[in-house]
Amino acid sequence: MSTRFEDRADAGRKLAAVLTQFRERSDTVVLGLARGGIPVAAAVANGLYLPFGTLLVRKLGIPGHDETAYGALAWWDGQVVKLLNKPLMARVLEHGVRPEWLDQVEERERAELARRAGLYPGIISDVQGKTVLLVDDGLATGATMRAAVEAVRAAGAAAVVVAAPVGSVEAEASLARVSNAVLCLHLPGKFRAVGSFYSHFEQVDDAGAIALLER
Numbered sequence: 001m002s003t004r005f006e007d008r009a010d011a012g013r014k015l016a017a018v019l020t021q022f023r024e025r026s027d028t029v030v031l032g033l034a035r036g037g038i039p040v041a042a043a044v045a046n047g048l049y050l051p052f053g054t055l056l057v058r059k060l061g062i063p064g065h066d067e068t069a070y071g072a073l074a075w076w077d078g079q080v081v082k083l084l085n086k087p088l089m090a091r092v093l094e095h096g097v098r099p100e101w102l103d104q105v106e107e108r109e110r111a112e113l114a115r116r117a118g119l120y121p122g123i124i125s126d127v128q129g130k131t132v133l134l135v136d137d138g139l140a141t142g143a144t145m146r147a148a149v150e151a152v153r154a155a156g157a158a159a160v161v162v163a164a165p166v167g168s169v170e171a172e173a174s175l176a177r178v179s180n181a182v183l184c185l186h187l188p189g190k191f192r193a194v195g196s197f198y199s200h201f202e203q204v205d206d207a208g209a210i211a212l213l214e215r
Contacts, residue, residue, distance in 0.1 A: 081154065085143065165184070167182075
């Protein structure tokens with residue numbers, strides 16, 4: 001299998017091709033993690049003839065090293081689920097990061113979640129008793145996806161399946177412990193940035209995400 005994808009839509013079509021057991025199932029819904037997971041999830045849902053929406057998530061990045069997450073937030077039906085990597089937080093605090101700096105990061109990300117919640121269509125709140133396919137464009141640490149899993153579990157999902165075009169071995173193992181199944185098309189032994197596995201990996205902005213959700 002190719003280790004590269006043309007773009008997120010191409011990755012979503014390839015995911016749909018191996019998720020055919022969910023095709024046209026009335027008890028299944030596809031949720032793309034906002035924002036990068038939305039184009040992938042749209043292609044998955046289109047290929048499987050399933051309802052499609054989004055789940056709002058935000059990474060809690062270490063100040064000065066924003067790409068490294070010490071936790072994540074997921075917004076669901078007016079509630080925010082918070083997941084923390086406590087061992088990493090402890091190390092960060094030992095190396096001089098002040099607690100109030102982490103509080104500021106969380107405050108900023110909660111505000112961004114609230115902004116998107118008021119802006120984005122397709123935020124599905126009823127997953128009680130359903131199978132939820134949670135889709136993202138890649139799983140680096142798995143932090144935001146874990147928060148998403150916790151959110152839909154708390155909302156009463158009967159089963160949670162995580163699907164992504166590419167992921168790290170560590171993220172896949174972590175998510176396998178909290179979900180019913182994890183599907184990654186590519187699990188490289190040495191994981192690089194998610195975007196390195198795509199030919200085109202432009203940032204998904206609000207307008208692009210909203211257009212897909214409205215469609």
